[in-house]
Structure formats: structure tokens, C-alpha cells
Amino acid sequence: MNAIAKVGAFAGAVVALGGLGSAVGASVGPVGEPERPTHQKHAAGNSSQGGHGGHAGHAGHGAEKAPEATGLNVSQAGYTLDLVEDRPQRSTSATLRFRILGADHEPVTRFEAAHGKLLHLIVVRRDLATYEHLHPVMAADGTWSATADLAEAGTYRVFADFRPATETEGLTLGQDLFVAGPYEPETLPPAATTSTVSPYEVNLDGHLVAGQTSRLTLTVTRDGEAVTHLEPYLEAYGHLVALRDGDLAYLHVHPEGSPGDGRTEPGPEITFSAEVPSAATYRLFLDFKHGGEVRTAAITATAEAH
Structure with a gap:
């Protein structure tokens, strides 16, 4: 259809x-042999309580025109x-x-x-x-x-x-x-600053403000130790997708800096500049690679009105 x-x-x-x-x-034209996708399936319950159409956010601060959903x-x-x-x-x-x-x-x-x-x-x-x-x-x-x-x-x-x-x-x-099949929607986890993807923990510093650039820093640790050798994944040390609860308005964000630029460290911090279109609750999904495996951490965040 x-x-x-x-x-x-x-x-x-x-x-x-x-x-x-x-x-x-x-x-580029048609691609060759299929790539078996890396499945980054995330269960809603792994965020702990605490404090890509989508385009990359731009560095900087201050009030700006609210981006379109x-x-x-x-x-x-x-x-x-x-x-x-x-x-x-x-x-x-x-x-x-x-x-x-x-x-x-x-x-x-x-x-x-x-x-x-x-x-x-x-x-x-x-x-x-x-x-x-x-x-x-x-x-x-x-x-x-x-x-x-x-x-x-x-x-x-x-x-x-x-x-x-x-x-x-x-x-x-x-x-x-x-x-099709039996289905019971899960409740969105509350706003948090930490997500556990065993044996990793991701901590969020910063908060979203609707209609302006918001600087978010996500820090990756493993068993309590800072991860200082994140591996490049899709030409970056991390990728962040934000989805608005309810209508699933979409925002894809890329981090500040890139691997090999001479100034961006491979962890433990990954900093993003993000713009969300409205004051609302968002689910943040961070993809990062370490030890040859891509993992996804999820955190619920609330955007304030400007």
C-alpha cells in the first residue's frame, strides 16, 4: 500500500x-552487501532516579528561535x-x-x-x-x-x-x-540524571531549555572508573537522539568535536549542544562504543520553558 x-x-x-x-x-548510489545491524534495544526500566528532521545542534548559548519539531x-x-x-x-x-x-x-x-x-x-x-x-x-x-x-x-x-x-x-x-499481540504500555521512567547499562553508568549534567541551545554533558564510567578511551562510532564518540513524550517529535544531536580533531578527548565526557522545540518531557538515547560494542543509555529529561 x-x-x-x-x-x-x-x-x-x-x-x-x-x-x-x-x-x-x-x-552515492546503491550499496553492496547488507550490514547486519547492531541492535541497540533498550528496556525502559534501566534508568535510575536523579536530578538524526533532526539535525545536529550548534555550539553556543543564548536565546534562539525555537526549532521546528x-x-x-x-x-x-x-x-x-x-x-x-x-x-x-x-x-x-x-x-x-x-x-x-x-x-x-x-x-x-x-x-x-x-x-x-x-x-x-x-x-x-x-x-x-x-x-x-x-x-x-x-x-x-x-x-x-x-x-x-x-x-x-x-x-x-x-x-x-x-x-x-x-x-x-x-x-x-x-x-x-x-x-499485533497482547500489549500493555509501560510507564515512562521519571526524570533522572543517571542511566545504567551494566557494567557502565552514564551521568547527565545540564538541562534542556525550550527554544534555545542547551549544553548537555554525558559522562561514561565503568565499574566506577572513568572511561577515557571511547571508540569512534559513526565518526563521533557518541550520538544522542531526543524524542518528545507523547507525539515523539524527533531531534538528533551530535557532540561537540570529533575523533582525530586534535582537541576532543575520547571520554569520559561527551558534550552536546541540543535544541528542543517545546517545554515537555523527553527521552534521551545515547549511543556510545567501547570494547568493540555499541551500547545505548536512556535518560528521561524535562525541558523548561524559556
Whole structure:
């Protein structure tokens, strides 16, 4: 079913995926062998109590025009996220297929790489209890595919973060997936400053203020010791996605500095400049790599009104 026709359809259980922000690099065509995605599935209960369309935040402080919410539309600026199947069966290795359609309703096949990938896909359940950051592979006809863990029933949101080769800015489009089965939404954990991803702990310093740049520093420790040799992941020491509780407005943020720039230390601190569109509750998902494995920490944060 065409994505435009699907906009009015809503049923049973729900699913969500998502993408990444600004794009850089050279225009590229179809990709070769599929990359088995690193599953970063996050359970809602691992944050302890305490104090990527989305584009990277800019360094600096002070009042600014509030950024627009992204990821809320299936179609924008002449592009449409078209899911081949929006009601997949429950599976730990469900195959997701989709296309990015242009204004002519034909699949787009040329994209600019962002952080080493042509397209980033975020899949979250609508209660924000699960999260996956995937990197799908595109076939010659413009159909993308990725393997996702959809073992639990519910409504999910799919976010595709990409930049067509003919555009100067990236887009984040979103559409729902529906996985049938018994489903009891989980309660969002309260605002916190610490998240445990055993044996790691991530501590948040800073707070969000709607409509202006907010500086957030996340510090990674392992068994109480500072992690000072984080490994580059997608050309950075960490990636942060913020989703607004309720409508799942999407914001992807990248850290200040980059590996190899001569001034950015590989931990334990990762500092981000983020802009959120409104005073609300947000779930922050931090991807970081250490010991050859990518892990995801999640923290609930409340944005103040400016």
C-alpha cells in the first residue's frame, strides 16, 4: 500500500522507527552487501532516579528561535516515507522494507552520506520502552531493508533520517508500524540524571531549555572508573537522539568535536549542544562504543520553558 494512502490508517498495536540529522559526504548510489545491524534495544526500566528532521545542534548559548519539531510527518518537502509492510509479524529478526519517494512518486536512489551512512533508521515503541538505531541497505530499485527486533507487540514509530543528493539539507520522516499481540504500555521512567547499562553508568549534567541551545554533558564510567578511551562510532564518540513524550517529535544531536580533531578527548565526557522545540518531557538515547560494542543509555529529561 502506498504511504500516502496509509496516512489515514490506524489499527491495533503500534510501532515506530527513526533516522538521523544533517548530511555530509559524496553522492552515492546503491550499496553492496547488507550490514547486519547492531541492535541497540533498550528496556525502559534501566534508568535510575536523579536530578538524526533532526539535525545536529550548534555550539553556543543564548536565546534562539525555537526549532521546528521533526519526524512527525510521513511526507515533507516533496518526499514520502513509504513502508512496504506496516504490519509485520512479531519476531526478533523482522525484516523492514521501505522506500523514499520523490514528488513524482518514484523511489529516490541517490543520497548523500551522513556520518558514514546513506540513511539512518530509528525504531522505537511509542511508549519509548524500546529503541533501535539501524543502518539499512538500499537495493538498486530504491527499496531499503533492515532487520529489527520486533519481538514485543505494540505500536512503533519508524524514523528515516536522510539527505537526497539533490538537496542541501537533510530530512527526518516518520511512520507507524503495528505489531499485533497482547500489549500493555509501560510507564515512562521519571526524570533522572543517571542511566545504567551494566557494567557502565552514564551521568547527565545540564538541562534542556525550550527554544534555545542547551549544553548537555554525558559522562561514561565503568565499574566506577572513568572511561577515557571511547571508540569512534559513526565518526563521533557518541550520538544522542531526543524524542518528545507523547507525539515523539524527533531531534538528533551530535557532540561537540570529533575523533582525530586534535582537541576532543575520547571520554569520559561527551558534550552536546541540543535544541528542543517545546517545554515537555523527553527521552534521551545515547549511543556510545567501547570494547568493540555499541551500547545505548536512556535518560528521561524535562525541558523548561524559556
